Amino acid sequence: MARELRIAVDHDLCMGNGQCVFLAPEVFRHNANRQSEVIDPAGAPEEGVLKAAGFCPTGAISVSDAQTGELLFP
Amino acid sequence: MATLAADPEDLFAPEVIADPYAYFGRLRETDPMHWNPRAEMWIVTRYEDLVWLVRHHELFSSAVIKTDRRPPHPPIDAEDGPLFDRVKEFRSDQLVEHDRPGHLSMRSAVHGYFTPQAMEGWRPFVRAAVAELLDEAAPHGRMDVLEALAAPLPVRVITQMMGVPEEDREHLRHLADRLLYINRGEPNRMKLLMEGIEGMIDYVSPKVDERAATPSDDFISVLASAEKEGVFTRHQVLVNTALLLFAGHETTMNLICNGTLALIRHPDQWERLRADPAGAARTATEECLRYDPPVKSTQRIAAQDVERHGKTIRQGDRIRWIMAAANRDPRAFDDPDRFDIRRKPNPHVSFGAGIHYCLGASLARIEGQEVFRALAERFESLRLETEELEYAPSIQFRSLTALPVAWS
Numbered sequence: 001m002a003r004e005l006r007i008a009v010d011h012d013l014c015m016g017n018g019q020c021v022f023l024a025p026e027v028f029r030h031n032a033n034r035q036s037e038v039i040d041p042a043g044a045p046e047e048g049v050l051k052a053a054g055f056c057p058t059g060a061i062s063v064s065d066a067q068t069g070e071l072l073f074p
Numbered sequence: 075m076a077t078l079a080a081d082p083e084d085l086f087a088p089e090v091i092a093d094p095y096a097y098f099g100r101l102r103e104t105d106p107m108h109w110n111p112r113a114e115m116w117i118v119t120r121y122e123d124l125v126w127l128v129r130h131h132e133l134f135s136s137a138v139i140k141t142d143r144r145p146p147h148p149p150i151d152a153e154d155g156p157l158f159d160r161v162k163e164f165r166s167d168q169l170v171e172h173d174r175p176g177h178l179s180m181r182s183a184v185h186g187y188f189t190p191q192a193m194e195g196w197r198p199f200v201r202a203a204v205a206e207l208l209d210e211a212a213p214h215g216r217m218d219v220l221e222a223l224a225a226p227l228p229v230r231v232i233t234q235m236m237g238v239p240e241e242d243r244e245h246l247r248h249l250a251d252r253l254l255y256i257n258r259g260e261p262n263r264m265k266l267l268m269e270g271i272e273g274m275i276d277y278v279s280p281k282v283d284e285r286a287a288t289p290s291d292d293f294i295s296v297l298a299s300a301e302k303e304g305v306f307t308r309h310q311v312l313v314n315t316a317l318l319l320f321a322g323h324e325t326t327m328n329l330i331c332n333g334t335l336a337l338i339r340h341p342d343q344w345e346r347l348r349a350d351p352a353g354a355a356r357t358a359t360e361e362c363l364r365y366d367p368p369v370k371s372t373q374r375i376a377a378q379d380v381e382r383h384g385k386t387i388r389q390g391d392r393i394r395w396i397m398a399a400a401n402r403d404p405r406a407f408d409d410p411d412r413f414d415i416r417r418k419p420n421p422h423v424s425f426g427a428g429i430h431y432c433l434g435a436s437l438a439r440i441e442g443q444e445v446f447r448a449l450a451e452r453f454e455s456l457r458l459e460t461e462e463l464e465y466a467p468s469i470q471f472r473s474l475t476a477l478p479v480a481w482s
Contacts, residue, residue: 015421015422017425054189057190057425
């Protein structure tokens with residue numbers, strides 16, 4: 001079974017350009033402030049989540065293992 | 075002799091080039107989805123509409139050059155028709171001229187090179203290059219910011235990224251200058267552009283062969299390996315290397331010049347930056363990007379009929395969206411005409427938004443931050459040597475032709 005992820009979007013950095021929303025729409029959406037928010041950390045395979053995090057042009061997304069706390073990205 | 079009345083739809087009129095904020099700001103408030111019959115394109119100026127448009131990449135295609143059958147606007151020299159076709163063929167292979175799914179695989183192939191984390195690794199190089207250029211200028215007591223700093227800096231960075239030797243810099247800078255004629259208004263622009271394109275192909279071709287045989291960590295190697303994997307054709311490798319040079323050159327030039335000008339014209343903000351150059355450089359760069367963006371506008375072509383503001387955009391219609399107007403939209407920004415280097419939040423659209431968001435944004439930010447920081451650390455005050463500033467006749471770029479400044 002896939003491990004559980006903790007995904008955080010730093011709203012001081014997020015400019016809402018939406019790379020993550022377009023790459024993993026089951027995981028991220030735009031909130032009312034046009035910033036990205038997590039709707040379901042398990043909405044896509046880990047690989048897809050990490051790709052979406054890596055595509056963020058402001059480096060606003062971090063991903064870690066929910067159990068161990070190990071930082072997976074960045 | 076009577077002079078001709080100015081055509082209010084002339085996007086290349088001197089007053090529109092000089093002050094796009096007044097012209098496009100008026101449109102934003104009176105007719106946010108405006109059909110310009112002269113340029114035969116929709117002009118979109120509100121922040122909300124711009125965000126809506128870029129988020130619907132399925133409705134608005136980026137394959138503008140391939141799809142658009144209209145003749146060049148403004149007109150080009152009559153004998154340059156065949157050149158126009160070749161320029162079209164070249165430019166339509168650019169990554170930015172693709173839609174999904176092709177765009178995603180192309181962008182994925184090069185994206186890793188440009189992430190914020192990867193670009194941070196370039197900060198020391200950028201900082202050193204800025205210091206070196208300013209050291210050269212310092213004894214003179216004056217400089218043309220464009221010639222001394224804004225133009226050479228991005229060429230140094232990009233040629234380093236391409237992994238080309240230092241002695242080739244001048245040649246590449248010459249080619250980059252030719253590539254600036256994309257989306258300009260001069261009738262002879264196709265000849266100049268073609269010179270840049272052919273020069274790039276001749277220069278880069280053998281380098282790609284070298285890197286395919288002996289890969290390195292430079293950008294050409296990234297593209298050469300994507301060619302091996304079948305993501306790019308050879309033509310696309312050449313075209314996209316040229317794109318890197320072109321896209322990273324004029325845009326950065328404009329960020330540096332327009333930002334420096336804004337700081338000079340707002341002495342209170344200059345003082346705020348001087349009080350904490352390292353701390354304020356980040357938000358100052360974002361505000362420079364918002365206030366007087368390097369790229370004023372960009373273009374899409376409608377993939378199907380779309381309704382907006384009670385108007386119908388027809389499939390195949392050209393749409394130009396004006397970041398310079400959206401960034402000053404009072405619906406999106408408080409006191410939008412005020413230049414505030416600590417503005418927060420600052421969700422400007424100067425790098426676009428959505429799937430085509432500027433690939434080089436992180437690099438541009440680092441270059442801007444390092445320049446504004448260095449200027450504030452080094453100079454107590456800068457003053458303009460002339461008030462007669464000119465901008466290149468481009469619908470796309472906000473490009474000063476010179477920015478002479480002095481200090482004491």
